[in-house]
Every structure is written in structure tokens, then in C-alpha cells.
Amino acid sequence: MKNTANPLISVVMPAYNVERYIAVAIRSILNQTFKDFELVIIDDGSTDSTPQIISKCKEIDQRIVALQNDKNLKLGRTLNKGIKAAKGKYIARMDADDISLPDRFGKQVKFMEENPEVGILGGTMVVMGKDGRVISERRYYTRDAEIRKNIFKFSPFCHPAVIIRKTVLEKSGLYDPCYNPVEDYELYFRIGFHAKFANLEDSLLRYRIAAGSMTTRGLREMELKTVDVRKKFFDSGVYKATTTDKIYNLAHLISILVPIIPPKQKIRLFTKVRSCIVKSEPIKV
Numbered sequence: 667m668k669n670t671a672n673p674l675i676s677v678v679m680p681a682y683n684v685e686r687y688i689a690v691a692i693r694s695i696l697n698q699t700f701k702d703f704e705l706v707i708i709d710d711g712s713t714d715s716t717p718q719i720i721s722k723c724k725e726i727d728q729r730i731v732a733l734q735n736d737k738n739l740k741l742g743r744t745l746n747k748g749i750k751a752a753k754g755k756y757i758a759r760m761d762a763d764d765i766s767l768p769d770r771f772g773k774q775v776k777f778m779e780e781n782p783e784v785g786i787l788g789g790t791m792v793v794m795g796k797d798g799r800v801i802s803e804r805r806y807y808t809r810d811a812e813i814r815k816n817i818f819k820f821s822p823f824c825h826p827a828v829i830i831r832k833t834v835l836e837k838s839g840l841y842d843p844c845y846n847p848v849e850d851y852e853l854y855f856r857i858g859f860h861a862k863f864a865n866l867e868d869s870l871l872r873y874r875i876a877a878g879s880m881t882t883r884g885l886r887e888m889e890l891k892t893v894d895v896r897k898k899f900f901d902s903g904v905y906k907a908t909t910t911d912k913i914y915n916l917a918h919l920i921s922i923l924v925p926i927i928p929p930k931q932k933i934r935l936f937t938k939v940r941s942c943i944v945k946s947e948p949i950k951v
Contacts, residue, residue: 673729675703675771675829676752679760680744682710685719687763687874692723692730695760700771703758706731706748711738716762742843749832749840757835761826765794765872773868774829784810785834785861786854788823789870796876804873805944806865813863817855818896818911820940822863825850827871834861847884848891855899885929889922 677695681688695705707730709717717734724730733751735744749757756778760766774787793802806822807813813822838856845852854863896915900907921927927935 671753673702673704673754674775675700675756675758676749676754676832677703677705677758677760678745678748678752679705679707679762680710680741680748681707681712681716681720681762682738683712683714683716684762685712685714685716688716688719689723691760691762691764691766692720694765694767696723696727696729697768698766698771699769700775703771704729704731704753705760706733706752707762708733708735708744708748710735710740710744740843740846742841742846742849745849746840746843749835752832755832756829757832758829759826761873763874764826765874766827767870767872770827770870771829773866773870777864777866778829778831781862781864783862784864785838786823786828786830786857787864787866788828789866789868791824791827791871791873792869794872794874796874798872798874800872801875802941803869804941805867807944808865808867810862810864813865814858814905816943817858817905818900818907819914819943820936821848821851822854823850823865824871824873826873830857831861845891845895847888848895851892852895852898855895855902855905859902859904885932886922886925889918893919893922 679691692705707720709720720732724732731751733747735747756775758771758774777787778784788806790803790805792800793804794800804824806824807816816822834857837860838853841849841853843849893915899905900912
């Protein structure tokens with residue numbers, strides 16, 4: 667049933683120069699088994715045919731709300747614009763080059779309705795290459811206590827797979843663009859002041875990675891901001907940063923300032939270590 671006036675979910679999808687993938691991403695949302703949603707797409711100043719594709723899709727389905735940035739505002743500001751326009755009880759994130767599995771929203775809404783103390787819910791993501799070939803599967807801790815215990819080690823959610831109560835976002839505040847490109851990680855810590863965390867074990871999303879997309883400069887910026895986020899919440903009183911957490915963060919900072927390992931190898935090493943911790947397994951294809 668379509669409910670564009672008061673949808674239960676507002677899906678917020680930023681888009682920038684994704685003409686190759688966005689139609690598939692939109693289709694994966696429109697084909698959800700759960701139908702009570704609006705899809706808020708914000709074009710972030712694309713220079714390719716992305717805006718035209720969005721317009722064509724909007725003509726087909728009235729649940730699509732199309733917004734346009736006059737210039738590229740980057741992810742944090744663009745997401746905030748979409749959230750402010752959203753009408754739903756829940757805010758579901760989605761990227762314009764990923765694929766949501768058909769029962770994603772049905773599973774997430776059921777869990778959130780049954781667990782009102784949970785403010786943000788994610789799930790397992792299937793990692794695929796730019797050609798759509800499945801590479802691996804990334805799992806996350808499912809319970810609040812586990813997530814909080816490990817939040818200083820790595821980001822606890824697959825960002826484009828999360829669903830968040832809008833009331834919790836209103837209490838914790840929206841994305842802080844100052845922490846780009848890890849504004850999602852910083853937001854998670856603030857959400858934890860007001861609500862519990864959870865992840866489903868189920869696979870919810872196919873996450874697309876582009877080979878060679880992370881440059882040395884880009885990785886350095888991301889890592890430095892990640893270290894800053896952790897330090898910000900070490901003594902917050904809500905999270906318990908152990909001595910091991912602080913040593914880990916210091917070692918991470920040293921590895922950034924004294925770069926010995928090339929970016930690609932560093933990403934592979936982190937992925938392998940993280941997979942061992944949360945028992946993520948490569949998918950045999």
C-alpha cells in the first residue's frame with residue numbers, strides 16, 4: 667500500500683555521478699516487499715545523466731521525492747537535507763550504487779517495532795565489485811553490549827544498510843560535516859547516548875566497491891578523522907574505552923603519521939583482522 671502522505675519509512679539516498687548504477691539501486695528499493703515508504707533522492711550536483719535518470723524514475727513511482735543541490739555539498743550536508751525533508755517514522759539509508767535485498771525493510775521494520783529501545787539497526791552486507799560480482803560478506807556484532815565494547819576498534823554498522831528512528835536523530839543531532847568522510851561513525855557514538863544499538867544477522871544489502879577508489883590521500887584523511895572521533899568519545903562517560911582501546915588508537919595514529927604499509931595492503935590487512943574478530947567469512951564463488 668502506498669502512503670506518500672505519512673510513510674512509515676523515509677529512504678534517504680544521496681546521488682553523485684552514478685549514472686551507471688542508480689537505476690538498479692532505485693529499482694531495488696521500489697521492489698521491496700514492504701511498501702510503506704518514500705524514497706528521498708538528493709542529487710548532489712552531478713555532472714553526468716544522474717539527474718535525468720532520477721526524473722524518469724520519479725515519473726513512474728509517486729513515492730520518489732527528488733531534491734537537487736545547486737553545487738556539490740558532499741555526503742553529510744546532503745544527507746541532512748534529505749532527513750529534514752523526510753516524513754517517515756524511520757530513516758533508512760541507501761547509497762545510489764548499492765542494491766537492497768527485497769526483504770530488507772520488512773525485516774528491519776519488524777525488529778524496530780518489536781524493540782522500541784533500539785535506535786539504530788543494521789545488518790550483514792554482501793560486498794560486490796563494480797561489475798556486481800560477489801566478493802565477500804561482512805558481518806557485524808548484533809547485540810548492544812558487543813557493539814559498545816568494540817566501537818573504538820571499527821565502525822559498528824554498514825552505513826547504507828542502517829535504519830534509524832527519526833526521534834532518536836532529533837535527540838542526537840544529524841550528521842556533522844566536519845567529520846567527513848567518517849560522519850556516520852561520529853553520529854553512531856551520539857546515537858548511543860539516547861538509544862541501544864543492534865544489527866540483524868541477515869544479509870540486507872549488496873555493497874558495491876570500485877577497485878582502486880581509495881587513494882593514499884583519501885585513506886589518510888579517513889583514518890585521521892576516525893582517530894579524532896574515537897578520542898572525542900574516550901571520556902564521554904557513556905562508552906568505556908579500555909587501555910587496549912587507547913593503545914590501539916595510538917598505534918593506528920602512528921601508522922598514519924609514519925606510513926610504512928601501502929594503502930591497498932593496509933585496507934586488506936584491516937579487513938582480514940576485522941573479519942577474524944567478528945567471524946566474517948569470504949564467500950566462495
